[in-house]
Amino acid sequence: MVLVEQSLNGLQFGLLLFLLAAGLTLVFGIMDFVNLAHGSLYMMGAYFAATFTAWTGSFVLGVILALGATLLLGIVLEFVALRHLYGRDHLDQVLATFGLILFFNDAVRLIWGPAGLALPLPAWLTVPVQIIPGVFYPAYRLSIIVVALAVAALLYVVVMRTRIGMLIRAGASNREMIGALGINIKLLFTLVFGLGAALAGLAGLMQAPILTVQIGMGENILILAFVIIVIGGIGSIRGAFLAAIFVGMIDTLGRAFLPDLLRMVLSSAAASTAAPALSSMLIYLLMAIVLVVRPEGLFPAAKR
Amino acid sequence: MKLQINLRNVVVALVAAGLVLLPLYSQLSGNIFILTLFTRIIIFALAAASLNLIMGYGGMMSFGHAAYLGIGGYAVGILAFEGIGSGFIQWPVALAASALYALVIGALSLRTRGVYFIMITLAFAQMAYYIASGMSRYGGDDGLTIYKRSNFGGLIDLSNRVQFYYLCLGCLFGGIYLIWRIINSRFGMVVQGVRSNEQRMQAIGFHANRYRLVCFVISGTICGLAGALLANNTDFISPAGMYWTRSGELMVMVVFGGMGSLFGPVIGTIFFLVLEEVLSQFTEYWALIMGPLLLLIVLFARGGIMGLLGRFSRG
Numbered sequence: 001m002v003l004v005e006q007s008l009n010g011l012q013f014g015l016l017l018f019l020l021a022a023g024l025t026l027v028f029g030i031m032d033f034v035n036l037a038h039g040s041l042y043m044m045g046a047y048f049a050a051t052f053t054a055w056t057g058s059f060v061l062g063v064i065l066a067l068g069a070t071l072l073l074g075i076v077l078e079f080v081a082l083r084h085l086y087g088r089d090h091l092d093q094v095l096a097t098f099g100l101i102l103f104f105n106d107a108v109r110l111i112w113g114p115a116g117l118a119l120p121l122p123a124w125l126t127v128p129v130q131i132i133p134g135v136f137y138p139a140y141r142l143s144i145i146v147v148a149l150a151v152a153a154l155l156y157v158v159v160m161r162t163r164i165g166m167l168i169r170a171g172a173s174n175r176e177m178i179g180a181l182g183i184n185i186k187l188l189f190t191l192v193f194g195l196g197a198a199l200a201g202l203a204g205l206m207q208a209p210i211l212t213v214q215i216g217m218g219e220n221i222l223i224l225a226f227v228i229i230v231i232g233g234i235g236s237i238r239g240a241f242l243a244a245i246f247v248g249m250i251d252t253l254g255r256a257f258l259p260d261l262l263r264m265v266l267s268s269a270a271a272s273t274a275a276p277a278l279s280s281m282l283i284y285l286l287m288a289i290v291l292v293v294r295p296e297g298l299f300p301a302a303k304r
Numbered sequence: 305m306k307l308q309i310n311l312r313n314v315v316v317a318l319v320a321a322g323l324v325l326l327p328l329y330s331q332l333s334g335n336i337f338i339l340t341l342f343t344r345i346i347i348f349a350l351a352a353a354s355l356n357l358i359m360g361y362g363g364m365m366s367f368g369h370a371a372y373l374g375i376g377g378y379a380v381g382i383l384a385f386e387g388i389g390s391g392f393i394q395w396p397v398a399l400a401a402s403a404l405y406a407l408v409i410g411a412l413s414l415r416t417r418g419v420y421f422i423m424i425t426l427a428f429a430q431m432a433y434y435i436a437s438g439m440s441r442y443g444g445d446d447g448l449t450i451y452k453r454s455n456f457g458g459l460i461d462l463s464n465r466v467q468f469y470y471l472c473l474g475c476l477f478g479g480i481y482l483i484w485r486i487i488n489s490r491f492g493m494v495v496q497g498v499r500s501n502e503q504r505m506q507a508i509g510f511h512a513n514r515y516r517l518v519c520f521v522i523s524g525t526i527c528g529l530a531g532a533l534l535a536n537n538t539d540f541i542s543p544a545g546m547y548w549t550r551s552g553e554l555m556v557m558v559v560f561g562g563m564g565s566l567f568g569p570v571i572g573t574i575f576f577l578v579l580e581e582v583l584s585q586f587t588e589y590w591a592l593i594m595g596p597l598l599l600l601i602v603l604f605a606r607g608g609i610m611g612l613l614g615r616f617s618r619g
Contacts, residue, residue, distance in 0.1 A: 269440060
């Protein structure tokens with residue numbers, strides 16, 4: 001029973017990570033742009049949702065407004081600052097977006113204060129649902145799984161079956177060529193960046209009711225998202241999806257079951273501090289192994 | 305090598321002289337704060353200089369340099385905790401542990417290039433961070449207080465502010481001298497050659513990765529020394545000091561000063577930490593200014609401060 005519940009938790013966390021990683025890998029794959037500030041957009045999504053929900057009094061309305069706001073923020077950010085960094089050295093991009101993280105963290109502290117916010121759930125999302133006889137699972141977590149799967153499917157359809165998606169894929173494999181064929185790359189880039197920002201915002205606001213909304217919430221998870229796109233292969237949505245589920249599972253199951261396993265060999269106090277550290281380490285170990293064995297990731301996107 | 309008199313060298317000489325004379329000023333004016341601030345700056349400058357060795361000269365963009373600060377610090381902290389207070393044991397252990405860590409992660413990371421290298425060094429540093437926060441005996445997340453600074457017999461007293469300051473300064477100057485010797489040696493030339501054109505260096509018979517790895521290990525070892533100094537300076541060591549944002553800050557210091565210039569990291573560190581200090585006097589929200597400033601420097605002043613000075617001196 002616990003195993004079912006924890007596996008679902010792992011799946012849910014993995015799907016959230018996928019939402020974050022999908023935007024990152026698109027931006028990375030197509031524009032060759034390392035965006036550390038992606039985690040800030042995740043944080044902003046959560047803050048927007050908490051604020052708009054408090055204003056409107058409706059969770060759904062708050063979420064919709066927050067999505068729009070993050071999309072807009074992403075587009076503005078791309079337009080004002082980031083588009084000047086395309087084609088620059090990766091180091092420049094890392095540093096510039098590191099500066100943006102500093103900026104966003106303090107901007108949030110200035111606007112919303114240093115204490116975290118809470119995003120309360122409406123009553124209809126807090127009831128437990130019976131998924132299989134005898135096993136109950138929180139409706140909200142279940143709805144995260146449903147929404148994220150729907151978004152993943154939608155993303156798949158958009159990227160694989162529509163004209164825009166075709167352009168995105170073409171951009172990922174050869175930027176100059178689609179520019180030469182008369183496609184407005186700048187507009188395409190802005191669009192993709194906005195999409196990525198909205199996905200990050202969605203991940204942030206969905207995670208918000210489970211954890212608190214706080215400064216720096218995007219940083220830890222951003223590193224995880226980077227691990228995922230490196231494992232999955234930069235630019236590959238399919239790779240990001242599989243790697244995200246995998247990492248989500250390892251992290252959640254590790255946290256759930258490692259303490260008990262470790263208690264067999266360690267004292268109980270030592271086990272409860274060592275276990276979360278060990279399960280976090282497992283992920284980085286996995287990434288290191290993947291990079292050593294297949295430096296391009298498991299599912300590398302088409303070569304340029 | 306002939307020394308030229310230009311703006312860049314004059315600034316470097318002035319800064320170096322200023323650092324040497326600072327305790328005198330602090331003593332005369334009774335301003336102790338500036339001495340503690342600059343002790344911290346000098347330690348970080350040493351760390352930044354070590355990062356500059358691989359970033360600026362070796363072309364290896366390590367995003368995990370904070371790990372060495374942590375390893376050097378924890379070596380001192382853990383030995384002190386276990387009752388071994390002698391600096392003659394603590395410091396060599398700190399250096400050896402950093403070198404060993406650098407050897408292992410360097411050997412693995414150097415199989416990758418470019419942005420993958422940035423990511424894998426970041427991942428290993430995060431791993432070290434989680435190891436540190438998992439060590440329940442040594443405080444875990446809360447960190448470890450170091451009740452007694454490293455003991456060097458009667459040789460030097462680390463609890464004396466001025467003596468400790470000069471020890472740090474000596475380490476910094478020694479580190480920079482070492483780096484200067486390295487980059488002008490045959491070994492350093494090969495490393496720089498590999499940065500410019502790896503294939504060509506391979507073709508003329510150099511085992512590029514071996515040179516890279518040795519350079520990586522030297523850099524890590526120097527940064528481990530900075531870690532040992534930092535732990536003695538703060539009397540405290542915690543995983544937070546090796547979080548990835550610290551690695552980012554070290555990169556920023558290098559780039560502020562100017563990558564690939566010998567004294568650049570020192571100038572960059574002074575600039576970064578003094579600016580942080582000054583801004584936080586005015587406003588609690590100093591990063592609101594620092595962040596966009598960083599963006600602007602990356603966009604418009606790629607050579608950092610040393611690059612700007614060089615441009616002025618050429619007229």
